[in-house]
Amino acid sequence: MIPEILEKYKKAGKIAAQAREYGKGLIKEGITVLEIAETIERKIFDLGAKPAFPVNISINEVTAHFSPAMQDKTTIKEWDYVKLDVGVHVDGYIGDTACTVRLAGKDELIKCSEQMLESALPLFKPGIGIAGIGAAIENVANEFGFNPIRNLTGHGLDQYNLHAGVTIPNIKIASEKILQEGEVYAVEPFCTTGAGFVKESEPALIFRWIADRPVRSAEARKILEIAKSEFDRLPFAKRWLQKRFTQFKVELALKQLLAVNSLHPYQQLKEVSAKPVAQAEHTVIVAKEPIVTTRV
Numbered sequence: 001m002i003p004e005i006l007e008k009y010k011k012a013g014k015i016a017a018q019a020r021e022y023g024k025g026l027i028k029e030g031i032t033v034l035e036i037a038e039t040i041e042r043k044i045f046d047l048g049a050k051p052a053f054p055v056n057i058s059i060n061e062v063t064a065h066f067s068p069a070m071q072d073k074t075t076i077k078e079w080d081y082v083k084l085d086v087g088v089h090v091d092g093y094i095g096d097t098a099c100t101v102r103l104a105g106k107d108e109l110i111k112c113s114e115q116m117l118e119s120a121l122p123l124f125k126p127g128i129g130i131a132g133i134g135a136a137i138e139n140v141a142n143e144f145g146f147n148p149i150r151n152l153t154g155h156g157l158d159q160y161n162l163h164a165g166v167t168i169p170n171i172k173i174a175s176e177k178i179l180q181e182g183e184v185y186a187v188e189p190f191c192t193t194g195a196g197f198v199k200e201s202e203p204a205l206i207f208r209w210i211a212d213r214p215v216r217s218a219e220a221r222k223i224l225e226i227a228k229s230e231f232d233r234l235p236f237a238k239r240w241l242q243k244r245f246t247q248f249k250v251e252l253a254l255k256q257l258l259a260v261n262s263l264h265p266y267q268q269l270k271e272v273s274a275k276p277v278a279q280a281e282h283t284v285i286v287a288k289e290p291i292v293t294t295r296v
Helices: 003-026 033-046 108-123 130-144 218-230 238-242 247-259
Strands: 050-059 062-064 082-090 093-101 153-156 167-169 184-187 190-192 198-209 263-271 277-279 282-285
Touching (some): 003 033, 003 082, 003 093, 003 282, 033 050, 050 198, 062 082, 062 198, 093 277, 108 130, 108 190, 108 277, 108 282, 198 218, 218 247
Antiparallel strands (some): 050 062, 062 263, 153 184, 198 263
């Protein structure tokens, strides 16, 4: 990897880690998820980077892709499993990291997700097969007596690309993919007391630019340009639009843009048996000594 690019990945990872730890300190009983998300995103800008995606704050059986809208009044409760997922980019080079916070105390489910992650990270060396990584992650879940989320994976990272190419399974699979030096991955195991699968759920609160296509609404055309240029074609929150346009105009524009397949909606993902889910995540660069960019 070119040294300048490596440094940008490291910088993004460092800021993502700082924002994650800062966000953990914000999680208190009674605080709204809206206040947490907004405060962390401001912190990312203050630290000299941009969000690679909206801060996700997914609670209990909501596993991923929840970022509050401006009118959201959801508050944190003592027994909630709060999954805080933070993405940062520096010139498009991404650090992606997550943790699970439970004010009532870290329990075995959270410890399991963290150990699943730690079992995988040392394996990100050139020549290692991803099948073995998935098996290592699943084995930890089995040892704890929990189920991994079978239909969620880690993912490759590239410049301005949050889901690039190869996925990293959280279970044992048949795969011939071998890791190559310099590849970058977000590794994010999830575990649950439930069935171990997620399903898509409405409403979508996060979107991403796909393509420029003609639409009638002037606001829709403007939002499409913002999504492509200002948001760097990376995922953005409905909330970000609600600060700039009226609620009615946002709803109408999103409806038009989705109808012509100009935007990709990220549906909320919920555990199918409505059981709590824990998550842990780091970004790692494949090397003889794997480089984890999102540790504190």
